[in-house]
Amino acid sequence: MAGEWQLKQQICDVGRRMYERGFVAANDGNISVRIGPNRFLCTPTGVSKGTLVPGDIGVVDIEGNQIAGSKPRTSEIRMHLAIYKERTDINAVCHAHPPHATAFAVAGVDIPNCILPEVEVFIGQVPIARYETPGTWDFAETILPYVRNKANTILLANHGAVSCDRTLEQAYFHLETVDMYCQILLLSKQVGSINQISDEKVRELLGLKKRLGIADPRLDCMESAEQCKVCTLSGSDEFLKGFSQRAIPQHTADADGHGRGRGIAEAPSQAGQPQPIAAAPAAAFPAVVAGRALGSSSTTARQREMNDQIERLVQLITDRIVGMTGK
Numbered sequence: 001m002a003g004e005w006q007l008k009q010q011i012c013d014v015g016r017r018m019y020e021r022g023f024v025a026a027n028d029g030n031i032s033v034r035i036g037p038n039r040f041l042c043t044p045t046g047v048s049k050g051t052l053v054p055g056d057i058g059v060v061d062i063e064g065n066q067i068a069g070s071k072p073r074t075s076e077i078r079m080h081l082a083i084y085k086e087r088t089d090i091n092a093v094c095h096a097h098p099p100h101a102t103a104f105a106v107a108g109v110d111i112p113n114c115i116l117p118e119v120e121v122f123i124g125q126v127p128i129a130r131y132e133t134p135g136t137w138d139f140a141e142t143i144l145p146y147v148r149n150k151a152n153t154i155l156l157a158n159h160g161a162v163s164c165d166r167t168l169e170q171a172y173f174h175l176e177t178v179d180m181y182c183q184i185l186l187l188s189k190q191v192g193s194i195n196q197i198s199d200e201k202v203r204e205l206l207g208l209k210k211r212l213g214i215a216d217p218r219l220d221c222m223e224s225a226e227q228c229k230v231c232t233l234s235g236s237d238e239f240l241k242g243f244s245q246r247a248i249p250q251h252t253a254d255a256d257g258h259g260r261g262r263g264i265a266e267a268p269s270q271a272g273q274p275q276p277i278a279a280a281p282a283a284a285f286p287a288v289v290a291g292r293a294l295g296s297s298s299t300t301a302r303q304r305e306m307n308d309q310i311e312r313l314v315q316l317i318t319d320r321i322v323g324m325t326g327k
């Protein structure tokens with residue numbers, strides 16, 4: 001393991017990367033590294049992670065008592081120590097509020113799995129720990145069931161995310177991976193269908209994961225149960241609802257140039273299309289959403305009405321995508 005000074009520099013470096021990527025605002029977030037059986041480096045409270053210097057980094061014992069350092073330790077060290085107590089193979093913990101991942105934690109929607117291979121190999125299923133007041137031992141305990149179950153990345157309800165691993169770099173990378181994954185999921189949902197990798201191909205990825213020595217509860221399940229399902233979507237149905245495995249109908253035009261969106265009108269339902277969600281004005285496109293015949297008496301009027309509705313639907317989707325990507 002690197003020397004203590006070098007590790008303090010690594011903590012400052014990771015803090016700066018967290019801040020620059022927008023994973024933390026103001027003085028949010030905290031980082032720690034195990035340097036002995038009862039000694040842990042940790043970031044101070046009330047200091048931006050973007051401007052840390054090695055002299056800011058303190059040392060605490062396993063109970064959270066500060067034993068070195070001029071600045072008071074982070075109040076959230078208890079969560080870090082709970083992880084170190086539970087898992088002796090873990091040497092580093094990072095906590096931040098990465099916006100895309102935190103959006104799932106705020107919505108209370110489980111992140112769907114079996115979609116990107118790197119996520120399956122380096123993270124696996126990401127649980128959400130129930131909400132507790134940050135900085136308390138009760139808060140620290142909310143993550144323990146998942147830490148015991150070998151999770152290296154956990155969402156904290158209405159709060160953020162915590163990641164851990166053998167080295168600081170690995171722990172930090174989990175935050176980057178989970179946040180980019182959540183960003184891709186949100187974009188995919190705007191674009192169209194979200195497809196899963198097949199169960200069989202995910203088993204191949206899990207085999208690779210085993211060879212790399214990365215823990216995953218699904219590996220234990222595969223060894224002990226013949227009918228182990230590696231791609232459960234439990235909980236994430238909430239996020240995926242409104243999509244199906246059906247291909248998006250092709251838009252076609254008549255000879256006169258009209259008929260854009262005919263594929264949509266002819267589809268028996270809106271399967272495969274982004275559905276208006278929650279507060280979206282689904283009622284604004286009742287005929288399109290319900291997939292039933294339009295009420296106009298003449299063909300021309302019906303065509304015009306349908307075109308108007310399609311236009312508004314396209315505009316709604318465009319607005320959402322522009323809004324998400326910040327222009």
Ligand SMILES: [Zn+2]
Nearest residue numbers: 029096134160
């Ligand atoms: Zn926090």
